[in-house]
Amino acid sequence: MQRLTSLDAWLARLERLHPSTIDLGLDRVRRVKDALGLVPDFPLIVVGGTNGKGSTSAYLAAILEAAGYKTGLYTSPHLLRYNERVRVAGREAGDAELIAAFERVDAARDDVSLTYFEFGTLGAMARFIDAGIDVAVLEVGLGGRLDAVNVFDADVAVVTSVDLDHMDYLGDSREKIGFEKAGIYRAGRPAICVDPAPPVSLLEHARRIGADLRCVDRDFSAQREDDHWTYRSLGTGWTELPLPAMAGACQLRNASGALAALEAIQERLPVDVAAIRRGLAATHVPGRFQYIAQAPAVILDVAHNPEAARALAATLRSQPVGGRTLAVVGMLADKDAAGVFAALRGEIDAWWTCTPASSRARDARALAAVLRGQVGEAPIHVQPDVVRALAEARSAAREDDRILVFGSFYTVAAVLDHAATQQ
Structure with missing residues (x-):
């Protein structure tokens, strides 16, 4: 194959590599991941959910950056440029950095066919490892259980909400979709649920695998007080927090889910209230009110x-x-x-x-x-x-x-x- 020298050429090729735009399953992605030797030596926070996962991921990255951690953030879809999907230390990946990551994935995959999202997910992780980050925040693309992001084991997993969307792939009920979302949880590790009425399937899956489930309104909550708010939990809790910079009735709940994840990983990634305040005030995601x-x-x-x-x-x-x-x-x-x-x-x-x-x-x-x-x-x-x-x-x-x-x-x-x- 002739060497591709532009990101646009690479993205056009990625769109043609696999016969289906979406092909849920982990076998192909795992084979290429193993061939690449992608074994992160930094903590992973994985965020899934029907709505709110992009905002929650952004809160996490902004707060971790404010605390001094070099953070990788992987989100989708993008609005204007593919580069938006892969950020290191708050900066979009450059074209050359993405091309180098894609070349590594392409060389390792042999004859394994990958979808656009699968290829991009492996490329993002390759970029993060090359950049020497301290922590990665990965947003699930679709569902959770069979999403390409799920080839990596989350140290903390967050499900922001469960509702009806992508039903052709995930099922036609909240119970079926909740089971798919819960697939990002791991045994013995913190599993955050920010949906105030979680499906039984999600709760049962977390219990069955032995995840450390922490639910909104039971284990943690957000309480607004005039022009600020308090994060309450059975553990730390933080007070006098600025209201999220992003408008929206849902943003306080999204922010509380991010704080629940940070609280769960405090021993590995200590974050103080000053960093939380700076991160909340600095978080902006285009297209959210x-x-x-x-x-x-x-x-x-x-x-x-x-x-x-x-x-x-x-x-x-x-x-x-x-x-x-x-x-x-x-x-x-x-x-x-x-x-x-x-x-x-x-x-x-x-x-x-x-x-x-x-x-x-x-x-x-x-x-x-x-x-x-x-x-x-x-x-x-x-x-x-x-x-x-x-x-x-x-x-x-x-x-x-x-x-x-x-x-x-x-x-x-x-x-x-x-x-x-x-x-």
């Missing part, structure tokens, strides 16, 4: 399933505006659009549907048809793409209105990409 403009306000959120939409509705209610709330929405075809719209019923005064730039997208007209059955009298407009939908919504908006753009990572990415080209 992110303001990009004012008068009218434009807010971006990657919410794309009913649980995330319920959290989004709660955040909208907690931050009322003088004018109307307009929404631009684009979703993928395999998402529960009806459930998402039902969760936001009554919160949106006018809608614009659009088609995200993805082969998996639901057409804007089909999305509008689903919407009409859910939102009553609110007007619905249809545009072929995200940028045109937002432009039309802005033209219709007054200064005291706000515009919410949501529904998928692709929808948010299109707005961020367009904004970057206008600067």
Whole structure:
């Protein structure tokens, strides 16, 4: 094979290597991992869950960095650049660093076929080992039990929430999905559950393998007190913490899950309250109730399933505006659009549907048809793409209105990409 010298060429190749975009299972990934000799000599914190895992991973990395630990952070998907997925000490991996990692994986895999995500996961770990990090935070891609990240044994594993999403792969009930999420737990090691009503399957799996299960509202909790909050637990506990910099009704719970994981690994990675405060204040993740403009306000959120939409509705209610709330929405075809719209019923005064730039997208007209059955009298407009939908919504908006753009990572990415080209 001719040597590839650009990251774009490598990513295009990764998309062609395996016949399926998603092929859950650990055998192929484990074979290549073993051939590479990827044996981390640093602690691993693995974060899974239907929603909140990206934010929780970001809190963990920011706090660990503030405490002085050289931290590797692996997340997915990215919004604008693949480099966003792999960070060391707060810095995105450079193209040359990623290419070097991919070349190592490619040389070791022989004839083993890997998906885009599997290849990238092994490449990220190779990069972390080369960089000599102190700790890694790994975000699960899909599910947990059979996800590529799960070839590495977590020293602490966090499940942020369990709800209905990716049902074609994970099952059609919270019990089935909870079992898949719990697959990242390990015997005798801390297993954090941040879902306030965890499925029995998750609890039973943790008990059966002998994990050290710690559940929100039983073993730890977050208590808001005016402009700060307290993390309470059966162990350490931390007080006078700043509210998370990220807006959202769910962010306090996400932050408490991160602190539960840090508390569980305190003996290996001591973290003081000053580092926690700095990390919480510094954590920002694009696409999580992110303001990009004012008068009218434009807010971006990657919410794309009913649980995330319920959290989004709660955040909208907690931050009322003088004018109307307009929404631009684009979703993928395999998402529960009806459930998402039902969760936001009554919160949106006018809608614009659009088609995200993805082969998996639901057409804007089909999305509008689903919407009409859910939102009553609110007007619905249809545009072929995200940028045109937002432009039309802005033209219709007054200064005291706000515009919410949501529904998928692709929808948010299109707005961020367009904004970057206008600067």
